[in-house]
Amino acid sequence: MVDRLGKIYAKLHDHFGPQGxxxxxxxxxxxxxxxxxxNTTWKNVEKAIASLKAEGxxxxxxxxxTGPDEIQRLIRPxxxxxxxxxxxxxxSYAIIDKWDGDLGNLFKKPASQARQExxxxxxxxxxxxxxxxxxxxxxxxxxxxxxxxxxxxxxxLIKTKDYNELQRFFESNIPVDVEVYKEFHALLxxxxxxxxxSNEANMKCHLCPLEADCExxxxxxx
DNA sequence: GGCCAGGTCAAAG
DNA sequence: CTTTGACATGGC
Numbered sequence: 090m091v092d093r094l095g096k097i098y099a100k101l102h103d104h105f106g107p108q109g110x111x112x113x114x115x116x117x118x119x120x121x122x123x124x125x126x127x128n129t130t131w132k133n134v135e136k137a138i139a140s141l142k143a144e145g146x147x148x149x150x151x152x153x154x155t156g157p158d159e160i161q162r163l164i165r166p167x168x169x170x171x172x173x174x175x176x177x178x179x180x181s182y183a184i185i186d187k188w189d190g191d192l193g194n195l196f197k198k199p200a201s202q203a204r205q206e207x208x209x210x211x212x213x214x215x216x217x218x219x220x221x222x223x224x225x226x227x228x229x230x231x232x233x234x235x236x237x238x239x240x241x242x243x244x245x246l247i248k249t250k251d252y253n254e255l256q257r258f259f260e261s262n263i264p265v266d267v268e269v270y271k272e273f274h275a276l277l278x279x280x281x282x283x284x285x286x287s288n289e290a291n292m293k294c295h296l297c298p299l300e301a302d303c304e305x306x307x308x309x310x311x
Numbered sequence: 312g313g314c315c316a317g318g319t320c321a322a323a324g
Numbered sequence: 325c326t327t328t329g330a331c332a333t334g335g336c
Contacts, residue, residue, distance in 0.1 A: 110317095127318040133334060134317090168332040172319085214319045234317050278317055287315070 090246070094262045097244075098269070101276035108275030111224035116192045117184070118147050119225040123217050124176050125167045137164040149181035149190070176212040183210070196226035204230070215252045223274070229267050231259040232274045236281025243285060 113119035118138065125134045138147070140163040146152050152160070160174045167173060188194040195203050200222060207218040215233070222228040233255045241247050247258050263269060 123317090126316090128316060129318085129332090130316050130334075132316095136334095166333060168316090168334080169318090169330095170332070172331060212319060216318065220317080232317090236317070274317090281317085 110275035116225040133166040149184045200228040
């Protein structure tokens, strides 16, 4: 399985090229993006981040000085704007009075401890937290999302839908390397967006190895 | 108009 | 322990 995942990674990298994730100007902006992108297209997140940036609010201290109504208005395009505003404010307060104003202090801790601390926030689940650890903290933590689950299922790589089991599957079958983790996750999203929609009718089956005509597919000979 | 998007939580079954 | 509903906007 180590070998198969390695081949999948190589094929995806050949096909899509380097993804350069996460697109963010600094760790705090990355954290904001991780929260805002929950069940939402990145396109809408870009709008919201641009709005926050235009108001000079991409900083925990400036954010908490702003009224919730104003934040809700600025992030409206990302959906769930009331909940997400709460989450942005909660993490901002934590950065200031728990991590002394610097996310770097969180990332100095062992990954497992930082992970537990982040998971204790309401609204920060495993994917959001692991994205933060990997892309903002450069911790070797593999990020599992809806696409990686679906791709694993359709390729018959592993049956479980459990987050922790899927994460363990990837982490124990690819090299422990932050850059590889980042790139692999981003590549799985790229593949998923194009060829592995949740709606099977939208799948481009010529590239899906589970379909009959997939011999020439991207992953067919893996 | 219906379905989906780089999820998460609380309440049921 | 698994399933379901709520949260919400924008694009196709």
